[in-house]
Amino acid sequence: MPLSTNTTPRRRAAFTLVELLVVIAIIAVLVSLTLAGVQRVRVLGPQTENAARIQQIHDAIGRCKNELKLDYIPAHQVSTGGFKIKSSYYLGPPVTVQPADPELDFLLRAFPNMNVNATGYTGVDLTLDANQTLCFFLTGGVVTNFTGFSNNPTQPFAAGGTTRKGPWLEPNMKMYDQATGRILDVYGTPYAYFAAVGGKQNNYGAQTFGTLTPYTSAGRVMNESGFQIISAGRDKAFGTGGALPASGAGEDNQSNFSKFLLGGRLD
Numbered sequence: 001m002p003l004s005t006n007t008t009p010r011r012r013a014a015f016t017l018v019e020l021l022v023v024i025a026i027i028a029v030l031v032s033l034t035l036a037g038v039q040r041v042r043v044l045g046p047q048t049e050n051a052a053r054i055q056q057i058h059d060a061i062g063r064c065k066n067e068l069k070l071d072y073i074p075a076h077q078v079s080t081g082g083f084k085i086k087s088s089y090y091l092g093p094p095v096t097v098q099p100a101d102p103e104l105d106f107l108l109r110a111f112p113n114m115n116v117n118a119t120g121y122t123g124v125d126l127t128l129d130a131n132q133t134l135c136f137f138l139t140g141g142v143v144t145n146f147t148g149f150s151n152n153p154t155q156p157f158a159a160g161g162t163t164r165k166g167p168w169l170e171p172n173m174k175m176y177d178q179a180t181g182r183i184l185d186v187y188g189t190p191y192a193y194f195a196a197v198g199g200k201q202n203n204y205g206a207q208t209f210g211t212l213t214p215y216t217s218a219g220r221v222m223n224e225s226g227f228q229i230i231s232a233g234r235d236k237a238f239g240t241g242g243a244l245p246a247s248g249a250g251e252d253n254q255s256n257f258s259k260f261l262l263g264g265r266l267d
Helices: 015-069 102-110 130-139
Strands: 083-085 126-128 192-195 215-217 227-231
Touching: 015 130, 015 227, 083 102, 083 130, 126 130, 130 192
Parallel strands: none
Antiparallel strands: 083 126, 192 227
């Protein structure tokens, strides 16, 4: 007599509560790891781009100084008068009764054949802060719509024309506040800019950018014969500067003298 076989498929029992909880826990871990990776990319992407932008500015300063035969690009403070861009300048006695404009000596080094009575700029007088002064020399700023300077040696501030001197910084409008002529970091905040006057050692003077002062290490100004370009970072707030290592909320993220976070943290 043939053996009887049961061909009815055996039904697997449903997930137990423990198995279900384990699956949920694994999914939660995977999601958290994914979100952490996404957040890291969101942070490091702009940070890398910002470092590249600072390097662009650094290189542009070198090219500008070389072509205009300058030893530094000034970081004038509006609180002490700023850097004036005008259609004409005073040469001072005995040519005029008024004293010479303080910018004139520097401008005539950059543009030795400039006509001081007709510079090519036709707008109202401008008073530039340190960032705006840097932007002006690297690009022409709002004066020439960021197109550099005229090859007409007597009127370098004139706009238009097919041949220009500069701009030395890439005319990417994402880098500029077009209304004010300031250079922006990737977070949309103007960079702080400090410079050693005359390119001389430890000659930064009393330069400030809001609450920020130039950074120092072991009692010496960083890049003491050069310049400092500083980004406020993701929180868009500058710290107070001074001695490194900086620490605490509001300290600055990146500069041309360090590829790392100045405060050791990510705002």
